[in-house]
Structures are given as C-alpha cells and as structure tokens.
C-alpha cells in the first residue's frame with residue numbers, strides 16, 4: 234500500500250540490532266507512543282474513507298510484524314548475552330531467565346472447537362468418515378450421476394484404483410443417513426481435497442464443516458436461523474446476511490448464504506470484489522433423491538444441509554488474507570473479532 238513501510242525492511246531492521254540497547258531504539262521507533270506506526274494510525278483520519286479500513290488493517294498488520302520481530306530478536310539477544318556472561322566466567326543469579334516462546338493452538342483448531350461447541354449445544358453430534366472415499370458416497374448418493382458434468386465442478390483427484398480423496402465431507406452425511414435413524418443432527422468437520430492450483434484463495438487441501446438435519450416438517454426457515462446464529466457466534470457480532478438461490482445437485486431448493494464483508498464492513502473492497510458481501514455457506518433442503526438413496530422415505534422425512542469452506546471462515550475471523558498462510562507455518566494474526 235502506498236506510503237507504508239515494507240514489512241521486510243522492518244524485520245531486517247530488527248535483525249540488524251546487535252545488542253539490547255539498539256533493539257530498544259528499534260522498539261521506540263516502531264512501536265513507541267511517538268513511533269512511526271502510532272503516527273500512521275493517527276494519520277488515518279485524513280485518509281479517504283473508502284480506503285481507510287484497508288489502510289488501517291495494513292498498518293495494524295505492520296504493527297504486529299514489528300512486535301513479533303522485536304520479541305523474536307529480543308529472545309535471541311538475551312540468549313547471546315547470557316552465553317557471553319557464562320563465557321566470561323560469571324553468572325548473575327538474580328537476572329530474569331530468558332523468555333521462551335510459547336506455542337499456541339492453530340486458529341483452525343480454535344475456531345473448530347467453538348463451532349463444535351455451538352452445534353453440540355443445539356443437539357448436533359460430530360460425525361467423521363474416511364478421507365479416501367468411493368464414488369457412491371462422494372457422488373452417486375448425492376444425486377451426481379456418473380458422467381454428469383457436475384462432477385467436473387469438484388476438480389476431483391483419483392487414485393490408481395479409482396478411489397477418491399473426498400472432495401467434500403458430504404460423504405459423511407451419506408454415511409450418517411445410512412447408519413442412523415431420524416431425527417438426525419450431525420456436523421462433519423474434516424479435510425477435503427481438490428485438484429486446484431494453489432493461490433491466495435485456493436488450496437488443494439482444505440477444511441470443511443458440513444451440517445445435516447433430518448426430521449419431520451423441516452423448512453428453509455430452520456436452515457436460515459441455524460446459519461445466522463452460527464455466523465453471529467463465530468464473528469462475535471451480528472452481521473448483515475443474505476440468501477441467494479443456487480444450484481447444487483444434492484439440495485432442492487439450493488441457497489448460498491452471503492455475509493457482510495468484515496474487511497470493509499460492507500462498503501466494498503478488493504477482497505469482496507466491491508460487493509460488500511462474502512459468499513460463505515452454501516446449503517439447502519436435502520434433495521428427495523438423496524434421502525431415498527440412503528433408504529429414507531422423502532414423503533415422511535425432510536432435511537437441511539449446509540457446507541462451510543471452513544478455512545475461509547477462519548480467514549474472515551482472524552483477518553488472514555491468504556489461505557496459504559494457514560498451512561505454511563508463517564501465520565501471523567492480523568485481527569481477532
């Protein structure tokens with residue numbers, strides 16, 4: 234972004250500090266009350282309102298980068314100072330011990346535990362299934378017939394034996410309907426696989442959380458309420474939502490739930506492509522053919538189903554704008570709601 238310092242040069246500056254005194258100067262320069270980042274944040278008021286939100290997020294990201302770089306270099310320099318003292322033949326037993334970086338749970342794990350807690354509170358159970366599936370559970374039972382072009386939509390990997398690294402956790406829903414008696418309420422979190430070119434918004438392996446409810450007299454209203462309360466819980470505040478009709482072979486009617494873009498608060502930005510909304514959760518009422526393929530009478534039972542691209546939800550909540558960061562071990566959290 235124009236006029237902002239480069240993250241790499243901030244990191245480089247921290248690494249270039251060879252003693253704690255120089256590092257303190259680094260801290261004051263970047264993170265101090267009169268430091269550069271505080272100055273940039275104070276200057277936000279004069280920025281065009283259309284750019285303010287994105288610029289504010291970028292400055293906050295720089296602050297986190299400076300903070301992390303400072304902490305990491307401080308720990309290194311303390312170890313070096315300690316070693317120098319030992320080499321010199323004396324030890325200060327009153328000195329505080331050097332800081333050790335503590336591990337923490339990955340954002341995917343943190344959010345997944347919250348989502349599981351939310352749904353178990355509503356009476357759902359967590360179901361799991363194999364990551365390598367057969368065509369029946371991944372496609373046939375979901376009303377996606379053989380040779381139907383819809384199969385191409387999922388960019389499927391196949392093994393030499395025509396097994397499928399599952400393209401969605403909908404296969405777990407099929408297994409749930411085959412093995413349980415209604416009423417059924419399950420969620421199926423898990424890793425799925427698609428033959429995608431990896432970039433900022435796509436990955437060949439990512440996480441989904443799907444949900445399924447089968448009961449009598451189930452309507453779109455039940456689905457709408459379930460998803461809206463989920464979004465409020467995850468984002469910590471009520472966001473504008475909208476439903477759009479969509480086609481998926483395993484639901485009728487099919488819907489997409491869009492959520493107000495948290496990066497621009499609905500104003501429109503590059504992440505939401507100017508629409509102010511992010512497409513978050515597809516769903517719908519379970520197609521009668523899907524119920525029948527699992528041995529349930531569609532005249533007696535109805536259901537709703539939905540599937541979240543869970544990584545996208547994690548990215549929205551923590552302000553991560555590149556899906557690769559979730560998996561490459563260089564994760565820095567910009568924002569937490």
Ligand SMILES: [Zn+2]
Nearest residue numbers: 494497502505
């Ligand atoms: Zn936006």
